Amino acid sequence: MVMGRREFLSCAAGALTVALPNRRWPSHGGGASAVVLLDLAEHCSLRESIVGYALASAGLVSHRPLLIVPAAVAIPGAAMYRITNCLRAGGTVLLESGAGFAGESRFRAHRDAVQNGWQVRIERPRPKSRDIPYIDYVWPYATKIRDFSRVVPLAVQPGEIIARADGHPVALTRRVERGTLIYLGSPLGPALWAGDAEARQWLSRLFSL
Amino acid sequence: MKKSIGDNMIPKDWGFERGLELVKRAGFDGIELWLGDVPWFQMTTTDAQVRELRRKVESAGLFVSNVSTGLHWGTPLSARDPSVRAQAARIVERQIETAGLLGTDAILVVAGLVTEEVPYNEVYQRCVDALKPLGEKAARAGVKVGCENCNSEQRFLISPREFAQFLNDVNSPAVGIHLDVGNIHDTGFAEQWIEIHGPRITRMHLKDVLKHRGRSGDQSVYTNLFLGDNNWPAIRAALTKVGYDGWLIAEMEARYRFAPDQQFYDTSQAMDRLISGKL
Numbered sequence: 001m002v003m004g005r006r007e008f009l010s011c012a013a014g015a016l017t018v019a020l021p022n023r024r025w026p027s028h029g030g031g032a033s034a035v036v037l038l039d040l041a042e043h044c045s046l047r048e049s050i051v052g053y054a055l056a057s058a059g060l061v062s063h064r065p066l067l068i069v070p071a072a073v074a075i076p077g078a079a080m081y082r083i084t085n086c087l088r089a090g091g092t093v094l095l096e097s098g099a100g101f102a103g104e105s106r107f108r109a110h111r112d113a114v115q116n117g118w119q120v121r122i123e124r125p126r127p128k129s130r131d132i133p134y135i136d137y138v139w140p141y142a143t144k145i146r147d148f149s150r151v152v153p154l155a156v157q158p159g160e161i162i163a164r165a166d167g168h169p170v171a172l173t174r175r176v177e178r179g180t181l182i183y184l185g186s187p188l189g190p191a192l193w194a195g196d197a198e199a200r201q202w203l204s205r206l207f208s209l
Numbered sequence: 210m211k212k213s214i215g216d217n218m219i220p221k222d223w224g225f226e227r228g229l230e231l232v233k234r235a236g237f238d239g240i241e242l243w244l245g246d247v248p249w250f251q252m253t254t255t256d257a258q259v260r261e262l263r264r265k266v267e268s269a270g271l272f273v274s275n276v277s278t279g280l281h282w283g284t285p286l287s288a289r290d291p292s293v294r295a296q297a298a299r300i301v302e303r304q305i306e307t308a309g310l311l312g313t314d315a316i317l318v319v320a321g322l323v324t325e326e327v328p329y330n331e332v333y334q335r336c337v338d339a340l341k342p343l344g345e346k347a348a349r350a351g352v353k354v355g356c357e358n359c360n361s362e363q364r365f366l367i368s369p370r371e372f373a374q375f376l377n378d379v380n381s382p383a384v385g386i387h388l389d390v391g392n393i394h395d396t397g398f399a400e401q402w403i404e405i406h407g408p409r410i411t412r413m414h415l416k417d418v419l420k421h422r423g424r425s426g427d428q429s430v431y432t433n434l435f436l437g438d439n440n441w442p443a444i445r446a447a448l449t450k451v452g453y454d455g456w457l458i459a460e461m462e463a464r465y466r467f468a469p470d471q472q473f474y475d476t477s478q479a480m481d482r483l484i485s486g487k488l
Contacts, residue, residue: 101290149289194330
């Protein structure tokens, strides 16, 4: 798939159903699939994360529908619908938390959205240890990627833990309906934006699954 | 070339007006105003109060050479937290606004800080991204943004060619370098920085540096002109070579322990010697 087929959607709160046709996710039969970068507008806390995913995914091919939601804080209803729709269609959703630097009320909005939407239970953001500035990923392959100062830790819950920070789980993958949800409690987008080689390799591997 | 000195050098208990009298008596032509570093010039200082500062400066027979700030050390344009970055940009915007009110056309910005936490690649890209729109704003206001080379403290843009590449990437005629000849330490030679940056130099900070000693705890490596390791004849020759004829601004980190006003006279006379070339 080339960039021309990629979709970049703006999803301001409540505007999605107005701004976009109510399209179906394409079935995937081994060829290239749609990749959607969902811009939550004011609910995306790190604009550089959007840019990072856009830059890093240029030229990559995904073999299944992939919805990327960078630096999410609150998740408006229209975006919730979009994410759920993708999962039901058997696609993969990469949901990146942008709550690390969010204030208390914005964190609560994020926590409630991911818990009510997909039963992902998270803890309050906290600073990452400065001793070793990396997140340890074990999936889709083992690698170390630059942290982003603050992490949103995960509570004990179903799903496969795919990354840890200071030994605490900060990312998971889980089957949801027919699809796969990937939740990142430490944003990857800024590292992609800054040209971090390991971050780009990680995304590339995700696309190739 | 004209001589200036920072208002943050004014002894704390002197006040602005008395400090201006000292600056004038010592032979300076202008004063550098430090936003956020002195009680009379804060982010909360109103436009009317800024105009009053200008009136006082001009009444003392001086000009404002430029608007600097130390606020970016705690609130850098390169911060990961978007709210900190927004505040950092607001500081630059206020510098631009006040430069216009004060009748000067240059500001100093410490563009970014590389730390253990925030790595070089992020800092570089964030600063480029931040300075592009700020450069446009500065250009509209007729102000130049001078990014200071704080080589050792910033751990950023350590070499003159790298700094030049950074300015190329920002690609704004309103964004240049506020060159501090004392900040280069043992990472290079001030005269080479002057040669490489020439027309992009917006202002110059003068101080001397004990480049072979290094910082020991809180012991300063900076010292008064001609006491350190800078090659001042070479610096003077480089200024002539590139045709720099702008403001030279004294920035002394160490203060005289006694007779603090004497430092103003001594510094002014040393700057006269530098300008005259009799070294």
